[in-house]
Each structure stands twice: as C-alpha cells, then as structure tokens.
Amino acid sequence: MLKIENDIWEKIRDGDSLAFEQLYDGFAGAMFSLSLEILGDRWEAEEVIQDIFAVLWRKPEAYSPKKGKFSSWLLVLTRNRSIDRYRSRKRRLDRGETDEILQSRPDQANKDGAEKATASDEREHLNRAFSNLPPEQRKIIELSYFKGMNQQEIAEKLNLSLGTVKSRTRLGIEKLRNSLSTLRL
C-alpha cells in the first residue's frame, strides 16, 4: 500500500494524470491518517491533502530528488502543513496548551476489528516499535512530531533541561530507526 514507484514524481511532473491518480490511491490514505491524527478534524485534514495534491500537480518542482525520497518528503510535508494549521488554529482560539490531541492519540492495541483488518503488517510493526519506546522518549517524540512543539517548549512543559530533550529525541529516533530498518517507504 505504501510503496511508491521511484519514477512516479517524474511522470506527474510530465503531466501524467494516471500517475497522479496512482499516487492518490497508494498514498493519500497514509497522508490523511497522519494529518487527521495531528488536527483531529476531518475537514481540515481533507483540506491539507487537497492542497498538497493541488501543489503537486500545478508545481511539481516543489519536490526535487535532492530533497530525499519522494514518499518521505510527502509525509514530512503533510506533517508540517498539518502542524502549521494546528498552530494557527491554536493561536486563533487563543487557548492554553492541553494534552487533548495526545490523550486522544489512539491506543493502537484497542483498534476495532475493521481497522485491524485494514492495518498492514508493516504498520503494526511500526506501531509496536513506537509503543516499545521508553515512555519518556515516546512522549517527547509525540510532542515534537504530532504537536509541533520545539525542544525549548518541550523542555519547559516537561520540566527538563534542553540537553535532556535533545538526547531523548535522538535516542528515541535512533531506536525507531533500528527497529524499523526493514520497513521500506
């Protein structure tokens, strides 16, 4: 489901609408799931995906192979655009920092049957790896990745030194990388 052929971006750049559709079929679901997890709002997450695909079609040069793998770039772009919206909404509502989104971040062990059926082995492998991180590392990665907090903000929120936040982030990500080295994007 998540594998994107390497040349799909080149085809899209050359105006191949079938390649564009293939990209949507193969990857929009993962992008949407990520955006929805960050934003907690289906319509906003749809808008993020809609905007990214519009940019891809109209300005495919926004991506360049120099920027790494196309699939990774797409997910990072989805994450960053969703975080931008999340921050913008937070500013608009002028509300205090809460853990609502994180608290609602679903426990992967409690998925219902239908969702279990659609989850791939790779995703389960990934979720297991994430769940197996020490809680202090997982928390920091979640705050950084899904809430867009910078390390200084995380340090203040968790009452830790900046150095501790940096080292826990790096250690957590290295552990994930080692656990997931077989997972191909």
Add this chain to the structure above:
Amino acid sequence: METLKQKALDYTLGILPKDESLLFEAMLEENDEARHSLTEAQEDCARIGLSAQPKSLGKEVKQRILENCQPSLNFDPFLESKPIQNLRTTFSRTTDRYNGGGGCVTLRNINDARLQDEINRLYNDLINLSPLVAGDSDAAAGDMASLHSMLKGIPSFSQSIDSLLTNPISKDKEGDGAQSVYRSLLSSMPSLSFFSDRLNGKSYSMGDVRRLFYLCRDQLKIMRASFDDIDPNRLVEDEKLRLHSAGLLQTKWWGAEHAYFSAQGKVRCGHFFDGPVTERCVEFAEYDANMYCLANLLSPRSSNGEFHMELIKDAVPNCILAIARAETTKGRHDELDQIVNGIKSKSTSLQNDHILWELIEESMLRAHQHSTLSELKNASLFGCHRLENSSYLWFAWPAIENSQGGAVA
C-alpha cells in the same frame, strides 16, 4: 556529525530557527553529509508519520483532487471583452477601502415580530447544528445519530424559508432591514436547507456533511454581518482585522455540489490566486453572500448542470474579479440579462432572482462608495455578458492595497 544530524532533524520538523535553516539549505547544495543527514531525518520522520491510525478518505475527496488534472478554465475571452476593457480604463481605487459591515441593521428594529423571532430561531438552530457537522463531530466520523436527532427535532430549514418568503418583505415597511433579511434567507440558506434536508433523509454522503459544515459557517457569518444584535460577542470577533485568502473560497467551492432550492448544480473552480480577498470576517461574509448570489442565479440556468467560478486578481489593476460562468441557452441568458438590468416581468417566479441581483447591487454601492446605481453600471463594476454559448456574471471588488502572498483567516 551529531550536530549535523540534529540540524537535519530540526529542519525536517520545522523547528530550526530561520537563519539556521537558510544556512542548512546552503549546506545542502555542497555537502554530501548534510544531504545524507536530511534524507535520514526525513525517513525517520516519515516512519513516525506512518504510526497514525489508518482512516479512510471518502470517494468525493478523490474526485475533487483529480479535478486538478482537468484542463484549466480559460477566462481570457471574457477578460478581453468590452465590459472588462471598459472597467480597466475607468476603475479607480477609493481612498478608504471598504472592509465590510455596511449592510448591517438591528434585528429588534425589524417591524415584523414574526420575522424577528424566526430569524433568531434560525440563527440559534444553526449555532446548535454547526458542531454536529464539524470536522471533529460524530457525523464526520460516520455516526449520524446526533445529527439526525437534531435535524428531526427542529423545523426544516427549507420549510422555514418558504414560509418566510411567502409574502414579500416590504422595503417601505422594513427599510434596509429588508435587504438584511433577504441576504440571510436567499444567499447561502437555500443550499444549506437542501443539504440539511438531504442529510435528514436516507441518501446522503460524507461530502454532504462537509458541505453542510461550510454552509453553516458561512450562513452564521452572513447573519451576524446582517444583524448587529443577533450575536454581539461573536460579531466583535468578526469585526477584527483578519485577512481572508482566496484559498478559503477555493477550498469551499472546489468540486462542490450547489443547490438553489430544488435546482442543483456542480461547481468547477478555476485556480483563483494566492492572496487575501478581504480584511475582516464581516467583509468576507458580504463577499461570500455575493458569490452565493451569483451561484444561485446561474446554477439553475446552466444547460449542463455545471457552472464555473473564478477569482482573478490584477486583470484589472487594484481589482479582484469574481466571475461565474455557465453554458446557457439564449433564452436563459436573456432572462439573466433582464434581471441584471432590472427589467421586471409580470411573472412572480423571478421575484427572488431580482432580489439576488439587488443584493449584489447594494453591496457594490457600499464597496465602491458610489451613491447611485447608474454610476456603478456606467463603470462596468458588475454585470452579465454572453460569449459564444456561455453566460458570465461578475462583480469587481476593491483589492487590498500592497497585499502580497497568502493570508490566513
């Protein structure tokens, strides 16, 4: 090396300070290790992204997205047409840009008490409905129980409009209030009532829930911009300076289904432009109402059930053109032409259509700070035009001075 990896990670997560980001980008051009670190960081982050719980997208999202691949709409013949050429030579920016709020009256000054009550009730029903169709609602996740229960517990919006429009609202009796009532009942409300009826029935899609959410949001803003005492606390927020981008309109109209009472149409959008259209919510509400009026006039007259929307900036300096286009028969176009020129027939069936155009006229008088309609018409600031087999309805809105790039609502 560790510092480089940290920088690559921070850059990927968007938390590297701007000056350091620029340095890092420069480094990427010539440093293999920096590029390798970035690739590694992106892959790490992408993998974390895949831990999100899988959720499926509706079919209509794919349809909307694949519309990107259709050939661009060509508005060049219209932009070269006589009315627009005329507008290019006559348009001049006013000193103080109008930024909305001019069409507002006080609801309690409406003479008809039943009208007052019904407008208040509609507003409160919509306030209650809005969270039930929001992106974080049960309905957005496919559980319609709360939404159905709410819709079954209130009078249907379509019946309410029908009942309120049975007798014309007299301008002599209500003054400017008549315009505010009509703006509240005839711009986004007919489409809203269509989708709420559909969702209250058996055959609906997730796309209908999304559409109803946008319509609720727009309708509430239009009502607040029409009646200053209907929800004063929220109106204070609507009056704050906050740029609204063309992208907001594009997102909402792109691939949408539109309905004006029983007449349905499919919208195709142009690519609009990047940048702000209005400065405050109250201005956006007025602009939005005008767009709905264009759609309501054109949609039922389209020969193929489709109509196109486009926002174009800079084709006329200092102006943003809102254009609606549809293929029409000659007879349907002539009908539009008569409405735009204020030629009223004995038939009452077009009464509401005349009101829709009058709402645009009133708004244009405020936006361009003209005192008479003939001045507006001479300046080609809005109108109806036919090219080949298509009808074009448009209005020009003063652009925001020195507005560059995107904007947020």
